[in-house]
Amino acid sequence: MLVETSGELNQKDPTMSSDLPACAARQGKSWNLILLVPLLVLATPLYNRDAPRLGGFPMFYWVPVLFIPLSVICVALVCQKTTETDPGGSETLPGAQR
Amino acid sequence: MSAHATELIIFSLLFTIVSGLGFYAVRWQGRTAQDNLDEWGMGGHRFGFWVSFFLNSGDIFTAYTFAALPALMFGIGAIGFFAFAFTIFAYPLVFLPVVRLWSMSRKHGYMTPAEFVAGSYNSPTLGLIVALTGIAATMPYLAVQLAGLEAVLRTMGLNGAGLAGHIPLFVAFLIMAAYTYRSGLRAPALIAFAKAILIYLVIIAAVVILPTKLGGWGAIFNAANAKFKPPDGHGILLGANNQLEYVTLALGGGLAMFMYPHVLTSVFAARNSQVMKRNLMVLPAYSLVLGMFALLGYAAITTPTRIKMITNAATGQPDSNTVIPVLFQGQFPPWFAGIGLAALGVGMLVPASVMSIAAANLWTRNIYKTYLRPHATAEQQTTQSKIASLVVKFGAVAMLVLLDPNYSLGLQLIAGVIILQTLPPVAIALYTRWFHPWALLAGWATGMAWGIWMLLSIPNLNTNIAALELGRLSIFGWEPFTSSTVQIYPGFVALIGNLIVATVATPLLRPHWYLHRLTARRAAT
Numbered sequence: 263m264l265v266e267t268s269g270e271l272n273q274k275d276p277t278m279s280s281d282l283p284a285c286a287a288r289q290g291k292s293w294n295l296i297l298l299v300p301l302l303v304l305a306t307p308l309y310n311r312d313a314p315r316l317g318g319f320p321m322f323y324w325v326p327v328l329f330i331p332l333s334v335i336c337v338a339l340v341c342q343k344t345t346e347t348d349p350g351g352s353e354t355l356p357g358a359q360r
Numbered sequence: 361m362s363a364h365a366t367e368l369i370i371f372s373l374l375f376t377i378v379s380g381l382g383f384y385a386v387r388w389q390g391r392t393a394q395d396n397l398d399e400w401g402m403g404g405h406r407f408g409f410w411v412s413f414f415l416n417s418g419d420i421f422t423a424y425t426f427a428a429l430p431a432l433m434f435g436i437g438a439i440g441f442f443a444f445a446f447t448i449f450a451y452p453l454v455f456l457p458v459v460r461l462w463s464m465s466r467k468h469g470y471m472t473p474a475e476f477v478a479g480s481y482n483s484p485t486l487g488l489i490v491a492l493t494g495i496a497a498t499m500p501y502l503a504v505q506l507a508g509l510e511a512v513l514r515t516m517g518l519n520g521a522g523l524a525g526h527i528p529l530f531v532a533f534l535i536m537a538a539y540t541y542r543s544g545l546r547a548p549a550l551i552a553f554a555k556a557i558l559i560y561l562v563i564i565a566a567v568v569i570l571p572t573k574l575g576g577w578g579a580i581f582n583a584a585n586a587k588f589k590p591p592d593g594h595g596i597l598l599g600a601n602n603q604l605e606y607v608t609l610a611l612g613g614g615l616a617m618f619m620y621p622h623v624l625t626s627v628f629a630a631r632n633s634q635v636m637k638r639n640l641m642v643l644p645a646y647s648l649v650l651g652m653f654a655l656l657g658y659a660a661i662t663t664p665t666r667i668k669m670i671t672n673a674a675t676g677q678p679d680s681n682t683v684i685p686v687l688f689q690g691q692f693p694p695w696f697a698g699i700g701l702a703a704l705g706v707g708m709l710v711p712a713s714v715m716s717i718a719a720a721n722l723w724t725r726n727i728y729k730t731y732l733r734p735h736a737t738a739e740q741q742t743t744q745s746k747i748a749s750l751v752v753k754f755g756a757v758a759m760l761v762l763l764d765p766n767y768s769l770g771l772q773l774i775a776g777v778i779i780l781q782t783l784p785p786v787a788i789a790l791y792t793r794w795f796h797p798w799a800l801l802a803g804w805a806t807g808m809a810w811g812i813w814m815l816l817s818i819p820n821l822n823t824n825i826a827a828l829e830l831g832r833l834s835i836f837g838w839e840p841f842t843s844s845t846v847q848i849y850p851g852f853v854a855l856i857g858n859l860i861v862a863t864v865a866t867p868l869l870r871p872h873w874y875l876h877r878l879t880a881r882r883a884a885t
Contacts, residue, residue, distance in 0.1 A: 301453065318571075320596060326651070341637050
C-alpha cells in the first residue's frame with residue numbers, strides 16, 4: 263500500500279481488516295444505509311409551517327418528534343443485523359463480570 | 361434571602377445527598393479506584409446497560425440543554441430547535457463509526473480518541489494535536505456548566521458582587537472536584553442516576569403544570585409568535601434566511617457530539633460492545649427531554665409578567681441562563697422549585713465531572729505518557745490524571761471569573777467549532793489511511809484558523825448563535841456569495857475547508873508514490 267513512501271503509517275498493522283470490529287462493515291451493507299433515513303428530519307422546508315397543529319404544537323415542532331421512534335427503529339434493525347452475523351459482539355474483558 | 365429559604369434548604373439537602381453518592385462511588389461495584397487509570401478514568405470498563413445509559417445521557421445533556429438552549433428559544437425562537445433535531449439523527453449517523461472506534465480502542469487499549477489517532481497513523485504529533493484540541497474545547501464547555509450552575513445559585517438569591525459573589529459557586533465546585541478526584545468516573549456514573557430521576561420528575565411536572573397554568577400549548581406558541589416580530593427574522597418558524605443555518609448547525613452539532621472527549625469517555629466505559637450498541641439505540645429517547653426543555657423557553661415568554669432575567673451582580677448584565685430557574689421559581693411552589701433548581705444544578709455537575717476526567721485522560725495518555733514519561737506506571741498515570749482533573753477545573757473557573765460570563769454561549773460556540781476540526785483525523789482513520797498525517801494537520805490548522813476568524817467576524821456573537829451571512833463569506837478576499845443574506849454555521853464551513861486542504865495536501869506530500877504509479881501504468885500500456 264502506501265507504506266513505503268509515507269513512513270508514518272502504522273507498520274505493525276497495515277491492513278484494516280484485522281481491526282474490523284464485530285460489526286456490520288461487510289455483512290448487510292445495504293442495511294446500514296437505513297441509518298441515514300433519520301437525516302430526513304433536516305428537510306425543514308417540508309414541515310416549516312404552523313398548521314396543522316397537534317395538541318397545540320405547530321407542525322414544525324411535532325414532526326421531529328415522530329423521527330425519534332424512527333431513529334430508534336433504524337438503529338435497532340442494524341444492531342440486530344450486525345449481531346446475527348457477529349459471534350464476538352459481546353466480548354467482555356477478562357475478569358470483568360458483574 | 362429569606363424569600364428563598366425553602367428553595368435553599370431543599371437544594372442544599374439534595375446537593376448534599378448527591379455529593380455523598382459521589383464520595384461513596386469509590387467503593388461502588390466493590391472496587392477501589394485508586395491504583396489504576398482504567399479504574400479511575402474508565403470505571404474499570406465495567407459499566408452495564410443501565411449505568412452506561414444514564415452516564416451517556418447524563419453527560420450529553422448539559423447546562424447547554426438545561427439553561428442556554430431554553431434561553432435561546434426564549435430569545436430568538438425556532439432556530440434554537442436545531443439542538444433537538446441533531447440529537448435525533450446523530451445516533452444513527454455515528455452508530456457504525458462509533459462502534460468501530462469502540463472496538464479498535466478496546467483491542468489496542470486506547471482510552472482517548474487522540475490515542476486512536478496516534479496509533480492509526482503512527483504519529484504521536486497528530487495525536488497530540490487532537491488531544492490539545494480536545495482539551496481546548498473542553499475547558500470552555502466546562503466553563504459553560506459553571507455559568508449555568510452559578511445562574512441557579514443566583515436565582516436563589518446568592519448573587520453577590522465582585523469575586524465574593526462567586527464564593528457559593530467555589531464551594532459547590534470544590535465539593536465536586538473532591539469527589540471526582542477520589543472516585544473518578546464512578547462518581548458521575550452513580551450521580552447520573554440521581555440526575556435522571558430529578559430531571560425526569562421536574563420536566564414531567566413542568567410540561568403538565570405549566571400548560572395548564574398558561575392556557576395550553578396552543579396559547580404558549582401563540583404568545584411566543586406574538587413576541588417575535590420581523591424584521592429580525594426570528595419567529596416560531598424558520599425564516600427564508602435561516603433554513604440553511606438550521607441545517608448546518610444541526611449537522612455540525614450532530615457530527616461534533618461524539619468528538620467531545622467527555623462523550624467518548626462514557627462510551628468507552630461500556631462493559632462490552634453489545635451494551636454500547638444498545639445504548640446508542642435507545643439514547644434518542646432522552647432527546648424528548650431536551651425538546652421539552654427547549655420549549656420551556658416559550659413557556660417563559662407566556663407567563664403573565666414574562667420572565668425577567670436576573671441581573672448578574674458581578675457584571676451588571678442580565679444573565680440569560682436564569683430564564684429557566686426563574687420560570688421554576690415563579691410557577692412552582694417553593695419546595696418543588698427547590699427540587700427543580702437542584703435538578704438543574706446536579707444536571708450540570710455530572711457533565712462537568714466527566715469533562716474534567718476526559719481532559720485529564722487526554723493529558724495523561726497523549727502528553728505525559730507519550731512525551732514526558734513513556735514508562736510511567738499505572739499509579740503514576742492515575743496520579744497525573746487526578747491532578748490534571750483539578751487543573752482543568754480551576755482553569756474553567758478562571759475562565760468564568762475573568763471573562764464576561766455572558767459569553768457562555770459564545771464559549772460554547774467556539775468549543776463546537778474547535779472540536780469539529782478533529783473530525784477528519786479521528787473519523788477518517790476508521791475507514792482509510794489514505795490521508796497523510798501532515799495533510800490532516802494542515803487541514804486541521806486551516807479549519808481552526810478559518811473557523812475562529814469567521815466567529816470573530818460575526819457582530820454580536822453573544823446575542824447571535826454564530827450565524828454567518830453567506831454574503832460575508834470570504835476566501836482570501838474572494839466573496840463567492842456577495843450580498844447574500846442567507847446564513848450558515850461557520851463551524852461547518854471550516855470543516856469543509858479542513859477536508860479540502862487535507863485531501864489536496866495528501867498527494868502533494870506523497871509525490872513519489874503517485875509518480876511511481878503513473879509510470880507503472882504507462883509501462884503496462
